[in-house]
Amino acid sequence: MAGTLVPTAALSDALVILGAAGIVIPAFARLRITPIIGFILVGLAVGPYGLGAMVPQVPWLYHITISDPHAIEPFAEFGIILLLFEIGLELSFNRLWQMRRLVFGLGAMELAVSAALLAGALLATGESTAGALGLGLALALSSTALVLPISGTQGPVGRAALSMLLFEDIALVPIIFLLGALGPASAEGGPSLLSTLLEGGAVVVALLVAGKLLLPRLFAQAAQTKSPELFLAASLLVVIVAALATGGVGLSPIMGALLAGLLIAETEYHTEVEAITKPFKGLALGVFLITIGMGIDLRLVWQNAGSLAIAVTGVVLLKAIVTGLSLRLMGKERSTALQTGILMASPSETTLIVLATAAQARLIDADTAQFWQIVTAIGLTITPLLAKLGEMSGRRLGKAEGRAADADIEPPEGDRAVILGFGRVGRLVGDMLKVHGTPFVAIDSDPAMVRAGREAGMPVLFGNIESSSAFERLDLDHARALILTMDEPVLASRIVRRLRAERPDVPIIVRARDAEHAAELYRAGASHAVPETLESSLQLSEAVLVDLGVPMGPVIASIHEKRDEFRKQIMEEGELDSLPRLKSSRLRERQT
Numbered sequence: 001m002a003g004t005l006v007p008t009a010a011l012s013d014a015l016v017i018l019g020a021a022g023i024v025i026p027a028f029a030r031l032r033i034t035p036i037i038g039f040i041l042v043g044l045a046v047g048p049y050g051l052g053a054m055v056p057q058v059p060w061l062y063h064i065t066i067s068d069p070h071a072i073e074p075f076a077e078f079g080i081i082l083l084l085f086e087i088g089l090e091l092s093f094n095r096l097w098q099m100r101r102l103v104f105g106l107g108a109m110e111l112a113v114s115a116a117l118l119a120g121a122l123l124a125t126g127e128s129t130a131g132a133l134g135l136g137l138a139l140a141l142s143s144t145a146l147v148l149p150i151s152g153t154q155g156p157v158g159r160a161a162l163s164m165l166l167f168e169d170i171a172l173v174p175i176i177f178l179l180g181a182l183g184p185a186s187a188e189g190g191p192s193l194l195s196t197l198l199e200g201g202a203v204v205v206a207l208l209v210a211g212k213l214l215l216p217r218l219f220a221q222a223a224q225t226k227s228p229e230l231f232l233a234a235s236l237l238v239v240i241v242a243a244l245a246t247g248g249v250g251l252s253p254i255m256g257a258l259l260a261g262l263l264i265a266e267t268e269y270h271t272e273v274e275a276i277t278k279p280f281k282g283l284a285l286g287v288f289l290i291t292i293g294m295g296i297d298l299r300l301v302w303q304n305a306g307s308l309a310i311a312v313t314g315v316v317l318l319k320a321i322v323t324g325l326s327l328r329l330m331g332k333e334r335s336t337a338l339q340t341g342i343l344m345a346s347p348s349e350t351t352l353i354v355l356a357t358a359a360q361a362r363l364i365d366a367d368t369a370q371f372w373q374i375v376t377a378i379g380l381t382i383t384p385l386l387a388k389l390g391e392m393s394g395r396r397l398g399k400a401e402g403r404a405a406d407a408d409i410e411p412p413e414g415d416r417a418v419i420l421g422f423g424r425v426g427r428l429v430g431d432m433l434k435v436h437g438t439p440f441v442a443i444d445s446d447p448a449m450v451r452a453g454r455e456a457g458m459p460v461l462f463g464n465i466e467s468s469s470a471f472e473r474l475d476l477d478h479a480r481a482l483i484l485t486m487d488e489p490v491l492a493s494r495i496v497r498r499l500r501a502e503r504p505d506v507p508i509i510v511r512a513r514d515a516e517h518a519a520e521l522y523r524a525g526a527s528h529a530v531p532e533t534l535e536s537s538l539q540l541s542e543a544v545l546v547d548l549g550v551p552m553g554p555v556i557a558s559i560h561e562k563r564d565e566f567r568k569q570i571m572e573e574g575e576l577d578s579l580p581r582l583k584s585s586r587l588r589e590r591q592t
Contacts, residue, residue: 016046016066017287036146036384039286043293050294066294072287077253079284080145080349082277084169084254085239087148087162088261089274096262099163102330106160107167110326110344114140114319121314127364134179134358135372139315141168141348144254145288146383151343156336156446157394160327161344169254172350176357199249204259207242211263219269228276235273236280238264268516288349296377304371311375316386320345333446339394343387346379416440418479420465420495421486422449422458425511429483430458443474465495476503484510489517493524500525519570534566 027038043066044050052065066072096103119136123129144165151158215238222234238260246256264270301308324341328334352373359369417433419426419442426442430453433440443461444450453460461473465486476482482499484492492510499508507527512518518529541562545555 016042016064017072017283017290019064035286036149036289037381039289040293040381043290044296044298045293046290047294047296049297049299066290072291075284075287077288079286079288081239081243081254081257082280082284083145083148085257085261086274086278087144088258088263089265089270093262093266099159099166102160102163103167103170106326106330107164108171109329110164110323111140111168111171113326114322117318117322118315121318127368131358131364131368134354134361134363135368137175137179138351138354138358139347139372139376140319141172141350141354142319142344143346143348143380143383144169145285145349146346146380147343147387149285150384150387151340156332157340157343160332160336160340164323164344166258168348168350169258172353175354179354179357179361179363200246203245203249204255207245207256207259208263211238211260212266215263216267219264219267219273223269223272231272232276235264235277239277271516271520292349292377292380296374296381300370301374301378304374308371308375308378311372312378312382315347315375315379316345316382335394335397338397339390342390342393343383345386346383347376349380351376415478415480417481417483418474418476419443419483419485421484422446422453422460423485423487425487426483426485427453427456427458429485430460434458441474466491471502476506479503479506482506482508484508487511487513489513489520492517493520496521496524496526515566515570518567522570528567529570531570534563 046052046065048066050065051061055062055065115133115136117136118139119132122132122135127135142161142165147161147165148158151161218234218238219231222231225231239257242256242260243253244256246259247253264273320341322341323344324337327337327340332340355364355369355372355376358364359366417438417440419429419433419440422430422442422444423446426444427449430440430442441459441461442453443463443465444453445462445464450460450462463473465471476499482503484495484499486492489512492512496508496510499506508525509528509530510521510526512521512529512531515531515534518531521529542555542559545558546552
């Protein structure tokens, strides 16, 4: 009977992890310190170089330390897998295709230039050519596990970081094979890169086909049971099968997790899947951060403090400069380039994988690998601090750019429409309001958009629409209508909820990506949610009917009728009431 129980060591490790998540992290949050640092410090304290080293002298410490750091590594890897899965859920194949220039242009440029410069610097210190190349490639990688939870995948910084990190995750497999081929250990044989890529391509195609055919049926069956446990099991099953499939043929398991997320994002169940798996991702990522902290030997750090400080500073500065310049070459604003460059400056968790590969291939010796592993651990630890520094620097530079764009602006007084987001869609809305003599004020966080609007004579302010100061500048008490035009579904829903809470009587008209997103926006409080897919279809229908000779009046009437019919269908499927209709009619009454 005793043999069937969970081992005491596993229970002790679980106690430490859950204690960190349930006690330590809320304390850090109350002090307004990011939980990332909290988890790393917990790992430093309870690991083999912290309190764990005192267990022989103080046996009771065994129960509050990690007895076997390697035993929790699979949970840490699972956290990274779930992170890539969630990224896939926020993307779609269409959005990924739209990002191809950033992923394979910006991402390739940043990785290649950073690796080349780092390798050159290491060559100058006496490192061998192959060893310098391996270390350069390893240190050029940035942390997906830490950067994306900080930056998100929306907004200028989030999109830029996501594109570079996606390319790095894709490039990880070729990097590992390249280092294996360069080392003396390559003579021992093993699978070739070509065979791995061919087998991996076949697995990816099989997953795509199977996902398109099976996932809608799988989640439909799970949804019909109305069992959250079964829905969660189905979600984790898809992630694990995809990760095992790509990992089994030599590709990275995180590639399979990303692919699984992309496939589920194409189904109507992606919102529920994202919500139900998020707690597991957070806890598993916490375990990963604890393992990072456990890898820092403070005695070794103290003994090599000078050389470690130089190495960490050099890597961070070089990567920040290269990333910032790469973004500027791709046309990004100075504030975005500065913030993203500093955010992406530290090494990655995958740096540890590449370092282990280089050591195994005998490109670098064990002492060199250990030195750069500590540099990587320190870099990961300071990533939240770099993110804060980048945010402050980018905001200060952005404000300077915004003030230059806002130099002569005088927002119209009295009641006016408010446009949040002045990109392609916001600019068109502003043009139409201007044509019909309707006063408005717009706001955007991209200084280039602000300047372009100002040059066209539009009252456009610079600011982050999520900040309280931006809301104060817009003076929402005088808003006749609120128009959200950004192509960021998660952000749009969040802003709609906030706007509806502040102004329950004002019409809110929002750009939606599709019918499902429109239903979500209606639930958040939107008066009108306009799906892009619907409008393109209606415009196409209008052009066809007019070209076929149907009079314009009946065409416009039928288009309006079809739009109202589609909107009613969205509201009925989302089980929404008639509140948005009342708000929109109130707007028409004010206009007349």
